[in-house]
Amino acid sequence: MARRPPPVGSGLKGRCPECGEGLLFAGFLRFAHGCEACGADFRDEDAGDGPTVFVIFIVGIFIIPMALAFQLITNAPTWLTLVIWTPIIILVCLGLLRLLRGVMFNLAWTHKAREIRNNQIRQNQKQTPPQ
Numbered sequence: 001m002a003r004r005p006p007p008v009g010s011g012l013k014g015r016c017p018e019c020g021e022g023l024l025f026a027g028f029l030r031f032a033h034g035c036e037a038c039g040a041d042f043r044d045e046d047a048g049d050g051p052t053v054f055v056i057f058i059v060g061i062f063i064i065p066m067a068l069a070f071q072l073i074t075n076a077p078t079w080l081t082l083v084i085w086t087p088i089i090i091l092v093c094l095g096l097l098r099l100l101r102g103v104m105f106n107l108a109w110t111h112k113a114r115e116i117r118n119n120q121i122r123q124n125q126k127q128t129p130p131q
Contacts, residue, residue, distance in 0.1 A: 004017065004018060004019075004020070004110060005017070005019070005020030007103070007106035007107045007109070007110040008103055008106070008107070010024075010102075010106050011024070011099075011102035011103035011104070011105060011106035011107065012099055012102060012103060013102070014098070014102050015102075016035040016037060016038060016040055017040070017105065017106035017109035017110055018035060018038050018040040018109070019035060019037050019038035019040070021035070021037035021038065022034075022035030022036045022037035022038060022040070023035075023036065024042075024102055024105065024106070025098070025102070028094075028098060029094075029097060029098055029101060031045070031046075031047075031101075031105065042105075044114070044115070045105060045108065045109060045114075046105075046115065047100075047101045047104040047105040047108065048104065048108075050100075050104045051096075051097055051100035051101045051103075051104050052097065054096075054100050055093050055096045055097050055100060058096060059089060059092060059093055059096070063085075063088065063089055063092055064089075066085075067081065067085040067088075067089070070084070070085065
């Protein structure tokens with residue numbers, strides 16, 4: 001059995017969590033249906049809301065204070081601060097979101113953290129005899 005690549009490294013590169021070769025993303029933020037290299041199926045997988053929460057925290061802790069400091073130090077008009085910092089904030093958010101989606105997806109895949117659906121719960125209850 002081939003050794004899996006480290007989930008953080010392959011997630012940051014946007015590579016398959018199973019083989020580390022195939023692409024994880026079909027678009028900028030959209031996951032591929034599966035790995036073209038090893039055939040791993042990604043259709044039922046999702047990174048959830050975790051990456052978004054981390055992006056909000058990172059931007060809120062590091063980028064927003066820099067924008068506020070710019071405003072206070074330069075005493076620039078508000079419109080100028082918005083024109084400069086709004087694109088920066090959007091670009092940082094999108095860049096971090098892609099990276100963190102890849103990492104969270106690969107960590108969930110590596111640790112076999114799967115979403116349980118209602119029909120799976122009902123099916124499991126039918127198979128388990130009452131005690």
